[in-house]
Amino acid sequence: MSAHRPAAVVATTVKSLPCWRLVSPHGEALVARQGAQVLYYAPTGQPPVVWLSDQAEFRTGSSLRGGIPVCWPWFGQFDRNPEAVRAMLAPGADAPAHGFVRALDWQEDGARVDGDAACLRLRLDLPAGHGGWNHPAAVALDIRLGDALTLTLSTRNLGPDTLALSQALHTYFAVSDARDVAIEGLDGAAYVDTLRGWSSQVQEGPLAIRGETDRIYTGLSGPIQIRDPGWRRSIQIHAAGSRSAVVWNPWVDKSLRLSQFRPDAWRDMLCIETARVWDDVLEIAPGATADMGVTMRAVGWGA
Numbered sequence: 001m002s003a004h005r006p007a008a009v010v011a012t013t014v015k016s017l018p019c020w021r022l023v024s025p026h027g028e029a030l031v032a033r034q035g036a037q038v039l040y041y042a043p044t045g046q047p048p049v050v051w052l053s054d055q056a057e058f059r060t061g062s063s064l065r066g067g068i069p070v071c072w073p074w075f076g077q078f079d080r081n082p083e084a085v086r087a088m089l090a091p092g093a094d095a096p097a098h099g100f101v102r103a104l105d106w107q108e109d110g111a112r113v114d115g116d117a118a119c120l121r122l123r124l125d126l127p128a129g130h131g132g133w134n135h136p137a138a139v140a141l142d143i144r145l146g147d148a149l150t151l152t153l154s155t156r157n158l159g160p161d162t163l164a165l166s167q168a169l170h171t172y173f174a175v176s177d178a179r180d181v182a183i184e185g186l187d188g189a190a191y192v193d194t195l196r197g198w199s200s201q202v203q204e205g206p207l208a209i210r211g212e213t214d215r216i217y218t219g220l221s222g223p224i225q226i227r228d229p230g231w232r233r234s235i236q237i238h239a240a241g242s243r244s245a246v247v248w249n250p251w252v253d254k255s256l257r258l259s260q261f262r263p264d265a266w267r268d269m270l271c272i273e274t275a276r277v278w279d280d281v282l283e284i285a286p287g288a289t290a291d292m293g294v295t296m297r298a299v300g301w302g303a
């Protein structure tokens with residue numbers, strides 16, 4: 001570990017997109033202004049924890065494949081959201097998958113160093129809502145790079161009515177080979193299998209990726225862990241203010257249909273998305289703020 005490198009937040013431009021580089025003695029992260037999207041995170045001396053596609057297109061107006069897209073104020077296909085969330089959008093309005101904030105430019109709202117941690121806060125003000133989603137709100141993402149990476153997504157309701165929304169911090173984790181990892185911490189949890197007719201299932205034991213996987217886990221209360229024998233490490237994922245998570249791997253066929261994605265890149269990544277979805281959607285009273293966060297930490301298995 002390079003204990004000599006002081007923590008810092010440095011504004012930079014990567015392939016024409018404004019970004020910030022966060023460094024600390026413990027690691028490095030890259031964050032884009034567009035979508036407040038963390039693009040990369042690697043602990044010092046380790047393979048990345050957050051994966052970015054080598055075909056990611058650094059373009060204005062569309063999310064990059066990989067990193068940690070912020071999905072807000074709805075998750076996934078709009079039509080699959082509960083009625084309370086769908087009722088927030090005017091009929092006929094544009095409803096892109098995963099909401100609209102991942103393609104918008106956020107504003108810097110403070111960069112600082114706290115001991116050996118580098119911290120950045122990005123903010124998106126929607127004083128009059130956006131498009132057909134006509135609800136004033138302020139969204140902020142706090143990013144803290146210390147001996148782990150912590151993200152906190154805050155939503156403040158600035159309007160007179162209750163906000164109902166679904167959201168996710170859609171983390172693409174880097175793995176040595178998706179076929180070899182075990183996902184622990186889901187045993188006994190209920191999930192919706194979107195690939196089996198959105199049927200309700202119960203997880204038994206650790207989850208192994210054996211084909212296309214797209215599941216919504218609910219009622220979670222403990223950490224999730226990715227055990228990666230190829231890189232002899234585990235990634236521990238601690239969520240706060242969330243009881244749902246989405247696990248996604250596109251496998252062979254869907255990879256061919258994905259944008260900005262090498263056909264065999266499904267082996268290199270695995271999404272575990274800290275969420276408020278399904279029966280865990282968020283309701284925020286006028287004037288109130290709701291936070292959801294995730295801390296990810298890689299732990300080696302020793303020599």
Ligand SMILES: O=P(O)(O)OC[C@H]1O[C@@H](O)[C@H](O)[C@@H](O)[C@@H]1O
Nearest residue numbers: 076097098170214215246248273
């Ligand atoms: O291609 P997008 O819009 O970034 O979505 C990627 C994936 O995101 C996941 O959260 C969904 O569960 C998948 O169904 C979806 O394919």
